[in-house]
Amino acid sequence: MAYQTLETDRADGILTVALNRPDRLNAFTTQMLRDLLALYDEVDRDDDVRVVIVTGAGRGFCAGADLGGGGDSFDHSAAEAIEAHRDGGGLAVLRTFECRKPIIAAINGPAVGVGVTMTLPMDIRIASERARFGFVFTRRGIVPEACSSWFLPRVVGISQAMEWVATGRVFPADEALRGGLVSRVVPHEELLPTARALAREIAENTSAVSVALARQMLWKMLCADHPMEAHRVDSQAIYAMGRSPDAYEGVSAFLEKRPPRFGMSASRDLPDFFPWWKPRRFEAG
Secondary structure, eight states, X not given: OOOSSEEEEEEXXXXXXXXXXXXXXXXXXXXXXXXXXXXXXXXXXXXXOOEEEEEESTTOSBOSBOOTTOTTTTOOTTSSSGGGOOOHHHHHHHHXXXXXXXXXXXXXXXXXXXXXXXXXXXXXXXXXXXXXXXXXXXXXXXXXXXTHHHHHHHHHOHHHHHHHHHHOOEXXXXXXXXXXXXXXXXXXXXXXXXXXXXXXXXXXHSOHHHHHHXXXXXXXXXXXXXXXXXXXXXXXHHHHHHTSHHHHHHHHHHHTTSOOOOOOOTTTOOOTTXXXXXXXXXXXX
């Protein structure tokens, strides 16, 4: 599928996606939102894609919202009501959150505003030593967006989140590492090789259905009120997967000391209780 603002490359079950507006440091636009929504829909349908890597073209990851429109860049008062406007970054983040495939952010340069908040629902963030980060909203007279008031404190803790948001300052990759925003910082030329090595480890050794379930189990339980909620889902998932072809194959491969050959599909073979967090699952009760 062709995209106006994204460049894609596929190899060995890994889809590498580059935000592709390098002349604007890959600043976020409405077209980029449309492209990202379409991309994740395609990723969920395509069982040949096991892992997604998101990076930026050129010297930046994403400089945030494109402010080329001037001072009214964030003025959406033309909408007839508040409900008529939904934050575009939030739409992208919510779709990222629901994706069935693991997503690695390979942050190659500046990631500011929505350029950093869009990475929060991605599962692993790796930074180049050249990366810079900034939750700059208060310095632009606005507030954190893209659901970051939910994600950021869960990723880094409330105190670190408030320091970065209240100051709005741009900070280097080593501070992002100390604060838990990224899992590692690597030399710039090693960024994509590091991300691809991690993606290959997932693609070559794991069940696509197991990873899809595990991804949603971990994320959705961040807001659970009691571990019993996790126990209920764990029990359904381990029962469903324990009798699945992938479980038989995983155990056989271990006993026979060979690589597994998992055959189940994340687009077709998820258990009947998935997605368990949707309200429609409880309407009949």
